[in-house]
Amino acid sequence: GESVGLHLPTLSVQEGDNSIINCAYSNSASDYFIWYKQESGKGPQFIIDIRSNMDKRQGQRVTVLLNKTVKHLSLQIAATQPGDSAVYFCAENMYSGGGADGLTFGKGTHLIIQP
């Protein structure tokens, strides 16, 4: 079946370094992708999204890259801070064109920031 997955379950980086979290998706018909951050004991929090007609989108300290050729999505976090420690999920839209209904989430990558 269709799936969204992450390459690494855990990523450990030094505070101040840049982090790159990767995601592979299998549904070539997906046209909307979102990154979420989930801190312990909390619900997922929206970070950034990107539509399939774009290959890059930047936010505050974050950049999402989309490579539709190899169906790969990545989240880059610049100058990581202790508050960035969390589990990061990528998600793709599977039902409606460009909407956030019925998202398929990846398993998540646990980002650990080393002091």
Next chain:
Amino acid sequence: KAGVTQTPRYLIKTRGQQVTLSCSPISGHRSVSWYQQTPGQGLQFLFEYFSETQRNKGNFPGRFSGRQFSNSRSEMNVSTLELGDSALYLCASSLDLASSGTGELFFGEGSRLTVL
């Protein structure tokens, strides 16, 4: 603006019982989605409601049901509970994409269900 509120936060049930979870979306949000989160399966989509109608449904058995009220508040129900239903149930609200241009979901903190 208040966030998404889910009640109860924690509950313990036994096999065979049923449970009802409640979700109050952000004011003005008409779309409410429910997700199940477990360590093994991750986040899985249950269903989505918009204007009191179920618009989308994930691959869960009929024991899982939901509804939405005219004030956009939503409930989900799980009947004949099984051990495997132990999970964090997350509710998320959003503006409808057509009106907002973004599909950003705002999640509540979840209801943690333990089935014994």
